[in-house]
Amino acid sequence: MIYLDNAATSFPKPPEVIQAVVNQLEQIGGNAGRSAHQGGLASSRLIYETRCCISELIHCPDPLQIAFTLNATEALNLAIHGVLNPGDHVITTSMEHNSVLRPLKTLEASGISHTIVWGDETGDVKADDIKNAIRPNTRMIIATHCSNVTGTLLPIEEMGKMAKEHHLLFLVDASQSCGSIPLSVEALQADFLAAPGHKALLGPQGTGFLYIGKDLKIKTLKQGGTGSRSEDLLQPEVAPDRYESGTQNIHGLAGLKAGVDHLLKTGVTEIQRHEKEQVNRLMEGLSVIKGITLYGSPKKKERGSVVSFRPGNLDVNQFNYTLDSLHGISARSGLHCAPLAHQTIGTFPEGTLRFSPGWHTTADEIEAALTAVSQVMKQFS
Amino acid sequence: MIYLDNAATSFPKPPEVIQAVVNQLEQIGGNAGRSAHQGGLASSRLIYETRCCISELIHCPDPLQIAFTLNATEALNLAIHGVLNPGDHVITTSMEHNSVLRPLKTLEASGISHTIVWGDETGDVKADDIKNAIRPNTRMIIATHCSNVTGTLLPIEEMGKMAKEHHLLFLVDASQSCGSIPLSVEALQADFLAAPGHKALLGPQGTGFLYIGKDLKIKTLKQGGTGSRSEDLLQPEVAPDRYESGTQNIHGLAGLKAGVDHLLKTGVTEIQRHEKEQVNRLMEGLSVIKGITLYGSPKKKERGSVVSFRPGNLDVNQFNYTLDSLHGISARSGLHCAPLAHQTIGTFPEGTLRFSPGWHTTADEIEAALTAVSQVMKQFS
Structure with missing residues (x-):
């Protein structure tokens, strides 16, 4: 084949990815953040180490700014639904995946509007066209780094700079670039960056993450057990716990860590x-x-x-x-x-x-x- | 240990669970519902077969009524946020996990109220106490099958019957029972049943599901690529695609299928x-x-x-x-x-x-x- x-x-996944999943499945009994026995602690440590290597990869200053999700789609939804409120306006591009377009279309019913800036026939989008679409109620710009249809790279550095100048939030969909194109959330001035774990990061399916800018607190998609502040009937404020309700895909994250380690080693x-x-x-x-x-x-x-x-x-x-x-x-x-x-x-x-x-x-x-x-x-x- | x-x-997981995950990671390149090549089709088939064996386990008439989620928490959130609208009232019990209590507490801000029916000192809850809490605007009853604190079994058969008599929706949290206590969604008259894949179903972490009653269509937590009706900018209506945006945890579901097969074989x-x-x-x-x-x-x-x-x-x-x-x-x-x-x-x-x-x-x-x-x-x- x-x-x-x-x-x-x-595909294929590096052998050490498979080995890491097997090791976690075979050797480590425990649920991260839930149980203080050795298996539970080992699982918690593994999740933290996965945050650390992803942070190194995307130049994120603090591993606690990485929230794990089922996939990049969930990460994008978390940012979009988490930030936007009725009356807000969003600018995005015609090169986006349905994981951006469908949440935005759905939010129209809640009084959240959006403008789609069209690319040219090569799939390229001009940062100036995005700038021209800014309205007084614009709150966020969402752009894919690399089109999953054409491979076209959008000028996200320029967009990030412009977003900051206009005090707008900037969400980057790095689904097709994270792991195969060098990325720095600091250089990009991104407030959010979403990526899957199973594409260029070489991890198993069922993994993804959202990078969340410092001191940004957003609404949650789901609420539930976080293993922290169990006495509170409201979702804890502390990140990333706030965004990671329920048992995480620890077996998958073990593989993701091995995948990202492989990338960091290879470069x-x-x-x-x-x-x-x-x-x-x-x-x-x-x-x-x-x-x-x-x-x-x-x-x-x-x-x-x-x-x-x-x-x-x-x-x-x-x-x-x-x-x-x-x-x-x-x-x-x-x-x-x-x-x-x-x-x-x-x-x-x-x-x-x-x-x-x-x-x-x-x-x-x-x-x-x-x-x-x-x-x-x-x-x- | x-x-x-x-x-x-x-823990431990049955050897065939680990083998199934390894096989999927090592041998099958492809993303279910996305790519029509052999690896993609094999992945789609595997997901369908996982729906089938879970359906057999919980006596669900149609495998397409099973929607996969990251964990039971997501399944509970999908049912709770998916069903409830401002003005609705919900009845639940004091034996619930934060994965039920926190969404309900969060929804108070949207004008969705709830009553907590308290259990006795053994953790038991009387169906009659739930009946007495019904109001004209009550829309749903939510109850755990088995308390994760005391192991107490709640009278969910009785509750299901009573919910039907009062035309209320009934959501069962089977997190601590699915796989270790025989369950039939038909006998229970449950409209929704949520369970994790990594507890008694013996699968990997990062898996869970929501059973959704026939012809019930609920709101989605997330919208995005489903591999179906890609031309639509709104989430497709067809279930379970509607509830499963983005790449699923196929590597995990391969293990879950093996776990459930193990259960079906053992009984x-x-x-x-x-x-x-x-x-x-x-x-x-x-x-x-x-x-x-x-x-x-x-x-x-x-x-x-x-x-x-x-x-x-x-x-x-x-x-x-x-x-x-x-x-x-x-x-x-x-x-x-x-x-x-x-x-x-x-x-x-x-x-x-x-x-x-x-x-x-x-x-x-x-x-x-x-x-x-x-x-x-x-x-x-």
Whole structure:
């Protein structure tokens, strides 16, 4: 199998990730923050260490500013529902995932409005267009770092600076970049940053986190046992407990810690270099196959590890099925849960075929994928 | 180590649970509902099969009525926030966990009121007392099946019947019973039932579910990508997609399926019989140690696998620490996130020491724990 679907979930996981999960499952009996016996304490320590290595990765000054969630979607929802109140206005982009668009659409019923700033045909969004959309009641700007459809990198540094100048909160969706592109929440001046644990952070599914800016206290999505201040009938104020009700995915977080440790050891710039090489190889190869249309930023511009294309007039889903069943290539076709991104680049409602190389993808695998695309094109043309 | 903290999280997990997680992590690359390649389809199938075996366990007619969550707390929050609207009234009991009490307390600010029906000194709650608390605007009754503090079983069959007679919704918190006491949502006439995956269901942490009654559509806690109807900017109506935004904990659910399969093979009545035996042995042994006060239902009454006690005037946390550090016994001390339950039985604010045997706990382990309790009592008295 040639796995080119790392933007959906990374595969394979490093062996130490699997080992860490097994170790936690096999050796450590206990629930973090609940039980003061050795297994419970070991679990609490492990969760704290996971906060620490993520903090190191994204340059977060205090590990207690990391709140764990089921996935990046929950992290985005926590920030969006946690911050916004009736009367507020939000600015976002047409390149966002449904995990941003659907909460915003849902909040319209509560009197929270939003403006969608449209990208150009390469998926790029101008910070100036966002600036021009600011209203007196604008409270937050939400932008993806890297489009999951086109790999286009949005100018989030510029947006962060502008948000601060206008005293607006800034939420970054780093789902497609955290772990494969160097990130610093301090440099970005981000108030919130959401990411999944199972993509470029190489951890298990069921993990994700929200970075929350210093001294920001937001509403909670859920209330319940936090293992702290059990005598209080209201949710505790202390973070991150406040945002982490119920038993955490400690078995998953054990794997996530191992994944992030792996990244820190390898170096994110090295991973970025490797993925960029595969993306360039892929784009050059695809651009010379007759009938293929490539989307997103032009070849020489920086992009994330995502390449979207269409095989002429052929059906993307059928094409993807053939790649999988005849050539053993795992890729994704369709809308990738980001319908407006496809409207932006002109591929709605059919969507695109998406190849997303990962830390392990080899040049040979890219060459094999290119040969397969070429063959399927010939077969159906 | 003698592990007597199964009410916090079960340990050890059956080997096939660990194997299932490893298999999913090692062999299956793909994200359920997102990617139509073989790994993605295998993941989707696995999630569906997990719904099926849970449905078999709790006699749920349709696997699509099972929505997966991060934990039981999220499942309870989904039902509570999903159902209630300003002006509604809820009846619950003093034996509930903070995962019920804190959402209800939080909702007071939105004009949603609640009545807490107090249990007697054994933790028992009378269905008639709940009936007497019904008001014209009462919309839901929420009750735990088994107290996590005393192991007391609440009369949920009677409550379910009464809820139906009064056209009220009925939410059962089965956190301490699902997997170790036979349950049927049909027999209970429950509209919602919440349970964690990592306690008696023997699965990994980061898993839980909410059973949702037929044709009940509730509000969502989160909105985002569901892999379905990606073109819609509003959350899809179809269940369970509607309630499961973002990548699910598929690695954890693989383990949960193996855990539930293990239960179905062993038989919940057999597990219940085994645990009851250990609980009886524990209660008989504790009742003859001088200075020990036992809480909860009297010896001969049916109870879940939870035994709470206090060692005279000794500090429960110090006692627990000594049991752990000198005798290798993993137990839990304190309030167990259920403060009103302790007010009910008269152990607030210090709490109790809690022993919770599991499917694997042996008679020898119980005897060793009793000897240890006896020794620590002598040491400090």
